[in-house]
Structure formats: C-alpha cells, structure tokens
Amino acid sequence: MNTNNFRMPAGRWAATAAATALAVGPAALADAGSAHATADHGRASAVVLRAGLDVSLLNKTVNVPLAVSLNEVRAPRSAQKTALTARLDGVDGGRPFSVLRADVATAKATVSAGKAEGSTNLAHAKVHVPGLPLLSLIEIEQVSSKATCVAGKKPVAAANLLGGVTVLGKKVTLSVGGPTEVRVPGVGDVRLDLSRTETTSRTAAASALELRVSIYPLKLNVTEVEGTVTLAKTTCESPVLPVKSAAPVADPAADIKAQGNPAKAGLADTGGGSTTPYIAGGAIALLVAGGGAVALARRRN
Numbered sequence: 001m002n003t004n005n006f007r008m009p010a011g012r013w014a015a016t017a018a019a020t021a022l023a024v025g026p027a028a029l030a031d032a033g034s035a036h037a038t039a040d041h042g043r044a045s046a047v048v049l050r051a052g053l054d055v056s057l058l059n060k061t062v063n064v065p066l067a068v069s070l071n072e073v074r075a076p077r078s079a080q081k082t083a084l085t086a087r088l089d090g091v092d093g094g095r096p097f098s099v100l101r102a103d104v105a106t107a108k109a110t111v112s113a114g115k116a117e118g119s120t121n122l123a124h125a126k127v128h129v130p131g132l133p134l135l136s137l138i139e140i141e142q143v144s145s146k147a148t149c150v151a152g153k154k155p156v157a158a159a160n161l162l163g164g165v166t167v168l169g170k171k172v173t174l175s176v177g178g179p180t181e182v183r184v185p186g187v188g189d190v191r192l193d194l195s196r197t198e199t200t201s202r203t204a205a206a207s208a209l210e211l212r213v214s215i216y217p218l219k220l221n222v223t224e225v226e227g228t229v230t231l232a233k234t235t236c237e238s239p240v241l242p243v244k245s246a247a248p249v250a251d252p253a254a255d256i257k258a259q260g261n262p263a264k265a266g267l268a269d270t271g272g273g274s275t276t277p278y279i280a281g282g283a284i285a286l287l288v289a290g291g292g293a294v295a296l297a298r299r300r301n
Helices: 010-033 252-260 262-271 276-300
Strands: 041-056 063-071 077-080 098-109 115-127 138-150 157-168 171-173 181-184 188-199 203-215 221-237
Touching: 041 138, 063 138, 138 203, 138 221, 171 181
Parallel strands: 041 115, 157 203
Antiparallel strands: 041 063, 041 098, 041 221, 077 098, 098 115, 115 138, 115 221, 138 157, 157 171, 181 188, 188 203, 203 221
8 A cells, every 4th residue: 555654763762752852951951941131221411511591582572491401421431621612592582602611620530340330520710601791690610520430339410619719709608507598789690509419329410500680681682591501411320231041051961860759859959940841751752753663663563
C-alpha cells in the first residue's frame, strides 16, 4: 500500500523530543529570571538671567509681556556672553535694547554617569529694563551659583555675592536673613532676595539674586514695568545608577533527573527558577510519549 505519511522511527523521535526540551529550557529560564535597568544620568541647567516682566505702554492701554532667558543651557552644554539683548515692540521704536551688560556671563551644565552639575558666573554686570535707558535696574560686581548632585549623596546648592550692589542708582547692603527693599521716588521699588537655595533628596537649586520689580519710568512710551528678575540660577537632579540583578540559571538536565528521584526533587526545585517545574515536566512528557511510540512500534513488528 502506498501512503503519503512518512514516519520517523520511534527511537529517533523520542531522542529528538528530549533534545528539544533540553535546548529550550535554558533560554526560557534566562528570559524569565533576568532583570535589566538602565542608568539615568540625571539633569542639570544653568541660566545667567531670567526675566518675566509686564510692560505697560500708553497709560496701561497696552500691556506687553517680556519673558527672556539669557545664556540658558541644559546639560551637557555651556554658553558665554551670548544673546544679552532683547527686542520689545512699542518700546523705543521697537529697537533692541540691552537687558544685560557684563564682562563675564557664563553658564555651564554637565552630566556624567554619577554626577550632574550646573554653574553660573556673572561679573561686572548691569541689568536694564524697558523705559530706563540710562539708569540700571541693578549693578553688581560678581555673583555665582552652583548646584551639584552626586548619585548616592545629598545634593548641594550654593550662591555667592562678591562686592557691592547698586539698585536704581543707590548703593545697598544685602542681608541673607531676609529681603532688602529699595525705593526711589519717581522711579520705582525693588525688593531683593539674596542667595536663595533649595535641596531635596535628589535635587538642588540655587539663585544668587532674585528681584521683585515695580518701576514707573514714564520714558520711552513706558509707564510701568512689573515682574521678576533672577540672576545666576542653577539646578540639578541626581543620577540613578543602574541596578543589575540576575536569577541563578538552573540545569534542566539535573531537574529532569530530580523529577525521577523524589528524594532529590526538593533540592532541584530550590535551585531553579519559577519556570523550571514546567519545563522539566514538559521534557518528561515528551520522553514518556517517545517511549510509548517505541513500544508501539515493537508490538507492530
């Protein structure tokens, strides 16, 4: 009789089934027991000056916002003396005006596998706002700030002010114990906070100076300027180092032997992963099926 069904010898089928079970076992265990985590290198930023001001024109009939950040960088970058001017429509014919003039204006942010850091330095600087072309909002000799976040350590934030400070043409003495208020009749009011720092378990932030501004210059079509100006601000967030964990890789052949010997079964289960009993059971089932095929073939012969 001719037939289209080709039969594999029973002994060879059983051997092939057992070999397949043993080959699949280690791969399945490796996939089930492996754990992988990627490293987070953290974050850092730095900005020389950030201003958020509302500029009123023509007796408050028009309000123009001025939001500007100078030399702002995020890791891993650095900048020096770039983009220190701004343009505001309706003020001085729409021509650019200098927000900041400085001999040194640097911002730097870096990250690595175990450290994130932001730093700024500002020296011999004058800050201007719309409507005061000749009078500086503030003049400083030098300010700096730094925020450092190292993996596994408490973050550190520091801000420093060196030399004198002049606000709206008046020399002032700043205190770290609280804000300093400066009032100039006919010009405006400025409130200054010196060296503000903040830290948490993984983050740090530092600002050398923060100014709350209320100016009424009545010049260059500007009637009032209100808002905030921040000098030398830095931030960081600590990196998270990778955590590697790997489950022990069991020997499926030993598991199969242990299933056949009840006295050793407990030891085999203790050393294997959670999928070991299923893989071993599958291999045994294949072996039993193969043995049955051998016996059936012999009876037919």
